[in-house]
Amino acid sequence: MAHESHTKTLPADLSAPAFVDGWRMRAIMVGGIFSVVAALLAFADGSLNHFMRAWVLGLLLTFGWSVGGLALLMVQYCSGGKWGLLLRRPLEAMSRTLPLVFAYWVVVAIQMKRLYLWAAVTDVTAALNSGFINEAQAHCIEFKRAMLNPFAFVWVSVLCFAIWGYYTWRLNTLAVRRDQESPDTTPFWIKKLENISGPGIVIYSLTMTAAVIYWVMSMDVTWFSSVYGLLFLVGQGYSVLALSILVAISLSKAEPFKTIMRQTEQHDLGKMTFAFVMLNIYLGFSQFLIIWSGNLPGEISWYLDRIRGHWGIVITLDFIFHWLVPFSMLLSRDIKRNKKRLVRVCQWMIFAKAFDLWWLIEPNFRDSARNLHFSWGMLEYIAVPVAMVSFWVAYFSMQLKTRPLVQTNDPHLAEILEPEHAQA
Amino acid sequence: MPAREGTYGLIAEFDNPSDLVRAAKQARHDGWRRMDCYTPYPVEEAAEAINFHRNKVPLITLIGALMGLAAMFSLETWINVLAYPLNIGGRPLYSWPAFIVPAYEWTILWAGLSACFGMLALNGLPSLYHPLFNAPNFRDGATTDKFFLCLEALDPKFDLESAKAYLQTFQPLSVVEVEY
Numbered sequence: 001m002a003h004e005s006h007t008k009t010l011p012a013d014l015s016a017p018a019f020v021d022g023w024r025m026r027a028i029m030v031g032g033i034f035s036v037v038a039a040l041l042a043f044a045d046g047s048l049n050h051f052m053r054a055w056v057l058g059l060l061l062t063f064g065w066s067v068g069g070l071a072l073l074m075v076q077y078c079s080g081g082k083w084g085l086l087l088r089r090p091l092e093a094m095s096r097t098l099p100l101v102f103a104y105w106v107v108v109a110i111q112m113k114r115l116y117l118w119a120a121v122t123d124v125t126a127a128l129n130s131g132f133i134n135e136a137q138a139h140c141i142e143f144k145r146a147m148l149n150p151f152a153f154v155w156v157s158v159l160c161f162a163i164w165g166y167y168t169w170r171l172n173t174l175a176v177r178r179d180q181e182s183p184d185t186t187p188f189w190i191k192k193l194e195n196i197s198g199p200g201i202v203i204y205s206l207t208m209t210a211a212v213i214y215w216v217m218s219m220d221v222t223w224f225s226s227v228y229g230l231l232f233l234v235g236q237g238y239s240v241l242a243l244s245i246l247v248a249i250s251l252s253k254a255e256p257f258k259t260i261m262r263q264t265e266q267h268d269l270g271k272m273t274f275a276f277v278m279l280n281i282y283l284g285f286s287q288f289l290i291i292w293s294g295n296l297p298g299e300i301s302w303y304l305d306r307i308r309g310h311w312g313i314v315i316t317l318d319f320i321f322h323w324l325v326p327f328s329m330l331l332s333r334d335i336k337r338n339k340k341r342l343v344r345v346c347q348w349m350i351f352a353k354a355f356d357l358w359w360l361i362e363p364n365f366r367d368s369a370r371n372l373h374f375s376w377g378m379l380e381y382i383a384v385p386v387a388m389v390s391f392w393v394a395y396f397s398m399q400l401k402t403r404p405l406v407q408t409n410d411p412h413l414a415e416i417l418e419p420e421h422a423q424a
Numbered sequence: 425m426p427a428r429e430g431t432y433g434l435i436a437e438f439d440n441p442s443d444l445v446r447a448a449k450q451a452r453h454d455g456w457r458r459m460d461c462y463t464p465y466p467v468e469e470a471a472e473a474i475n476f477h478r479n480k481v482p483l484i485t486l487i488g489a490l491m492g493l494a495a496m497f498s499l500e501t502w503i504n505v506l507a508y509p510l511n512i513g514g515r516p517l518y519s520w521p522a523f524i525v526p527a528y529e530w531t532i533l534w535a536g537l538s539a540c541f542g543m544l545a546l547n548g549l550p551s552l553y554h555p556l557f558n559a560p561n562f563r564d565g566a567t568t569d570k571f572f573l574c575l576e577a578l579d580p581k582f583d584l585e586s587a588k589a590y591l592q593t594f595q596p597l598s599v600v601e602v603e604y
Contacts, residue, residue, distance in 0.1 A: 285524065292521050295513065333482075419442060420469055 008259050008417045014404035017254035024397040031390030038383035041376050050377025051384060052107075052114045053365065056215065057357045058388030059104045063211075064353075065243055065392070066101045067164050068236030069094025071204045072244070073171060074197035080190075083265045083272070085412040086257075090247045092175060093399040094240070095168045100395045102161050104388060108215065109154055117141065117221050118148040136298070140221040148218050156214055160207040167200050178409050186409055208233060219364035223302040227287050234279045235353065241273040242349040247400075249339050256406050260416050263337050270336030273349075277330060281323040305363040309370035318359050321352040354385055428604040432555035433459075433576040434587050435562060436596035441467045444571035447594040448473035451573065454590075458579035462562070462572040470571075481543050488538025489531045496530035497523055559600045574602070 042051045073091040076084030112119040118141050121127045128138040141148070171193070178189045209229025217228050225231075245266070252261035291299045307315060326349050335341045358381050363369045406413070438444040441463060448461055452474055461470040500523040504510070509517050544550075556562050556574065566572055573596075575587050584601070591599045 289521050289525070295515070 007414075007419070010406065010408075010413070010417060011255040011259060014256045014406045014408070016401045016405050017251065017257075019254065020251075020397050020400055024394045027390045027394040027397065031387045031394065034383050034387035034390065038380060038387055041380050041383055045375060045377035045380070047377070048111070049114055049365075050375070050380040052111045053361055054380040054384035055104070055111075055388070056108060056115065057354065057361055057381060058385040059101070059108060060212075060216065060357055061239065061350075061354060061385060061389055062097070062104060062392040063101050064232075064236040064239045065094050065396075066097045067095075067204070067208060068240040069244075070098075070164060070168055070171070071201065071208075071233075071236065072240050074167070074200045074204065077171075077193040077197040078201065080412075081268075082412045082416050083268050085407060085410055085416055086248060086260060086265050087244050087269075088175070088407050089403065089405045090244055090251075090400065091240075092172050092403075093396055094243070096172060096399045097392060097395050098161070098165055098168050100392055105157060105161070105215075109157070112150055112153065116148070116153075116218055118144065118218060119150050119153070136222050144221060148214075148221065153214050156210055160211045163203060163207050167196075167204070170196060171200075175407065176403065179404070179407060181409060183409055186411055189409065205229065205233060208236070216360065219361065220302060220305075223299065225287055225291075225299075225302075227283055231280075231283050231287065234276060234283055235356075237276040238273070238280050239350060239353045241269065241276055242346040242353075245269050245273065246343060246346045246350075249343050251405065252339070256404075260406060260413075262416065262420050264420050265416070266339070266342065267333075267336050270330060270342055273346075274327070274330040274336075277323060277326045277349075281319075281327075284322075305369035306359060310372040311359070311363055311370070314359050314372065318352075318356050321348075322356045326352065430604060431577045431584060432558075432602045432604050433574050433578075433582070434584075434591055435462075435556065435559055435572050435574045435600050435602055436591040436594060437561055437565060437598045437600070438571040438573070438594075438596050441470065441571050443594065443596075444573055445469045445473050447573050447591075447596070450594070451575065451590075455581060456575060456579055458576040458582070460574045460576070462556070462566045462574065464565075464567050464569060464571075467571070480546060481539060484542035484546075485535050485539040488542070489535035492530040492532075492534025493527050495534075497527040500526060555602055555604045559602050561598060561600060562602075570597070 038051060038054075042048055045051075069091045073088065073095060076087065076091075108115065114120075117133065117137060121133060121141055124133075124138050124142050127133045128135065133141070146152075174189075174193060174196075178185070178193075181189075209232075212229060212232040216232075217224065248257065248261060248269070249266070251257035288303065291303060294300075305311070326345055329335050329341075329345045329348075335345065362378075362381070436447065438447065444461060444463065445467065448459070448470055451459055459474055460476075461467070461474060463470060501518060504519070504523075505517045512519075556566075561570070562572060564570075573591070573594075575582060575591065581587075588599055588601070
């Protein structure tokens with residue numbers, strides 16, 4: 001019997017299924033409702049402080065998907081692999097959400113003084129004398145002034161956005177041109193996109209590190225960690241893979257993903273996600289172990305702010321949510337190959353990422369460090385990120401609709417249409 | 425094990441994995457249970473087709489991993505707290521964060537060793553003889569480019585003539601009777 005007889009054929013219509021519009025409508029509705037909730041909570045709390053802190057959480061989540069999606073797109077151009085063909089268009093759509101992420105960031109830049117001590121304090125001596133900051137903070141604000149000042153914050157971030165924007169534009173336009181050309185141009189395109197993506201990954205690591213140092217790490221002026229950028233880099237891989245699997249499996253309910261989504265690639269993506277779950281805890285724990293072993297007053301206080309005063313409960317839960325649950329689930333081969341269950345794990349991972357960011361952000365501030373307590377503002381950590389993520393999802397769905405969901409000018413396409421037992 | 429005599433089974437030889445998987449699926453559907461697939465490289469779908477999915481290797485690996493974890497963590501606790509207490513920079517004797525790394529390494533080591541040796545043991549290795557090697561085409565093909573489906577004589581449905589005719593319906597390259 002001829003081998004070719006089992007090969008599937010690609011449907012004629014490769015555009016995104018109609019239910020993606022439904023995602024958009026639902027996301028806009030959820031976003032609207034939670035925006036109102038967030039506004040009410042800000043009134044109940046009587047200040048915008050917590051609103052802005054939660055805003056940073058939402059910014060980091062959506063930034064992780066947008067720029068992390070761009071990074072994964074570049075990684076798969078360099079690494080190859082059939083999973084890459086599957087995810088290419090969803091990842092491109094994620095990378096094209098960058099304008100929305102930029103808009104989110106602009107709000108942070110405007111409200112800088114609420115979030116960053118180095119922006120709020122212009123006269124260090126006066127602030128020290130009034131007891132607003134302690135001596136260590138005063139020293140660090142003065143010493144780091146060259147780097148941590150509003151002007152540098154803005155220009156570094158804008159430069160980073162410009163670089164990511166360039167790569168987004170370049171990879172997205174070339175991908176469209178690639179599909180318009182004949183299949184014999186494939187080797188040229190593979191090389192071309194590889195050559196852009198290779199340096200792009202290095203530049204992404206540097207710019208992403210700079211961005212998270214300014215946006216998150218500098219909330220505590222006294223503390224620094226050299227693994228911080230890498231921690232976020234792996235964290236982005238963690239959340240981007242979770243979201244990509246979620247999107248791919250949801251799209252597979254209809255054509256064209258119904259045809260191209262195979263269990264093999266789903267399993268591969270599950271394994272890769274598992275690797276990121278491991279790497280994530282590996283880096284997070286190494287940072288803790290090194291600082292704990294050193295036990296130096298300059299460093300350990302960052303952890304003490306996040307352990308004492310009932311924050312210890314949160315970090316214990318974070319360990320369980322962020323690592324133990326996805327790790328145990330993804331160990332199982334059956335769960336990785338089961339669509340419904342893998343979706344549940346991925347949804348959980350996105351929640352766990354948000355939970356982890358909450359633990360990372362909130363104890364930076366004096367009212368919460370070593371003092372976990374309830375206030376109406378604390379609920380902003382649910383309302384604001386849900387609203388921001390919903391609007392992001394709406395934007396993402398819109399972008400997903402703009403082009404066919406399958407890259408056709410790619411040698412992997414023939415392979416992905418083969419039955420699953422046809423390759424080693 | 426006493427020496428067995430007679431027919432071990434029938435092997436059908438296929439040119440590609442797709443035909444093998446289809447034949448195996450059909451045979452399972454038609455009620456065959458004592459059968460096996462032999463391929464030159466892992467074909468997961470063939471294993472699934474004959475429902476050879478469940479084995480005890482994951483469980484053995486998990487148990488090994490937990491044993492490694494428990495062993496190293498208790499060893500470190502015992503050394504540092506009871507056997508040889510040392511004041512290291514004023515830290516508590518029971519400094520669990522420092523114990524995690526070796527405990528983790530042992531978890532991985534024991535998981536790996538358990539998986540490897542558990543797999544060998546469950547495979548019945550080391551075994552010096554297998555009747556299938558009596559078939560000349562199996563000797564040549566199974567490690568290079570041929571795919572085999574074996575219906576074993578132990579299956580209650582097995583009858584030499586009808587089984588042979590049954591395998592022929594899949595249009596294999598050949599059907600060979602294998603002796604013990």
